[in-house]
Amino acid sequence: MKKGKKTALLLTILMAGLLTACGGQKQAANSSKKATSEQTSVKKHSKSSQKSSSEKSSAVESTSTSSSQGLTSSSTTTSNSTASNSNNSSTVTRLSVFNQQLRNALGNVILPTTDGLENGSNKLNVRYEGNQANYTISYSVGNTAYQLNDEAVSKEIPYVQFKKTSYGTSSEASAQIDYIKQNDLNGLPTIDLGHNITGYKDAGAGQRYLSWYEGNWSLTVHATAVNQQDPKTLAVQIVNMLESYRLPAPSQYGVIKADVNSSYGSRNQLIMWQQNNVIYQLNAHDITTAIKMAASMK
Structure with missing residues (x-):
């Protein structure tokens, strides 16, 4: 009887150990999957951030270029307009100046x-x-x-x-x-x-x-x-x-x-x-x- 009891106790201890080992492996596997999933998420987030940053940078550069071109065009247009007005009014101005001087000397x-x-x-x-x-x-x-x-x-x-x-x-x-x-x-x-x-x-x-x-x-x-x-x-x-x-x-x-x-x-x-x-x-x-x-x- 004592021998049979010892054998049953030993079997119980062995089964308990096997169950504990299986549970540890399953937990380790789950931890590994979780870590892998988190790493994948981090990589996706990193790529998304890089893409967003790149798009914002391109948008800023495009806006800056467009603004620069607009200023250049505006400056050129203003300069041409001023030159045109100057050319158009140059002949009138000379006679107008003489007329003002003549009226200063001769009256109205x-x-x-x-x-x-x-x-x-x-x-x-x-x-x-x-x-x-x-x-x-x-x-x-x-x-x-x-x-x-x-x-x-x-x-x-x-x-x-x-x-x-x-x-x-x-x-x-x-x-x-x-x-x-x-x-x-x-x-x-x-x-x-x-x-x-x-x-x-x-x-x-x-x-x-x-x-x-x-x-x-x-x-x-x-x-x-x-x-x-x-x-x-x-x-x-x-x-x-x-x-x-x-x-x-x-x-x-x-x-x-x-x-x-x-x-x-x-x-x-x-x-x-x-x-x-x-x-x-x-x-x-x-x-x-x-x-x-x-x-x-x-």
Whole structure:
């Protein structure tokens, strides 16, 4: 009996040991799986963090590049715009400066606000003489841009001279204007100049004249018959121009005398008008220049 009890006790102890060993192995296996799972999770998190960091870095670089390009583009646009504005305003500014200086010297007088030029405005030069009641202003273009009344400007040939002359009465002023009255043209051959304007042709002693009226203005174009010149071409050109350019309104009379023959410095193109007891007069080498300047008077 004692031997059997010992054997049973030994078997019990052995089975208990086996069960304990199996439990330890299972726990170790579970621990190992848990550790592996945690390592995998750490690796995934690390990769995800690196990817997120990379994407953020790329986004920042892209934003920085885009911003930099935007600033460069904006800077270039602003610079070009400034240069363009400077170029566009350079010719106007020169004449405006002269007009301000002339008003400082002569008082509140009317002056042309355009120089009537296609080219050369950046070398426009101006000189004047006289006072507020009576003055002459000469406009010229040289190789150098000078200040108002610079001595060197007196050696340049004016392309336009603008004069103001004051008289004692309005009657005295109107007597200075060679206005052609309708009675002087009656019976002469007529010609259509367009825009419902009728021209009157006159000729004699090798000269040809074509005259018409617009408001208080009488206009005449002169040509030379000897040179087979026809005044109609220039007359039609003037009529068309005056559809776009509004001349000053004379208080009584105004005249335009244009000549087909023209040369620089001749100043044989005349625009003259009356304002009460004052006569304003433009003499130019080109009638289109004179019309542009007269129409811009302020």
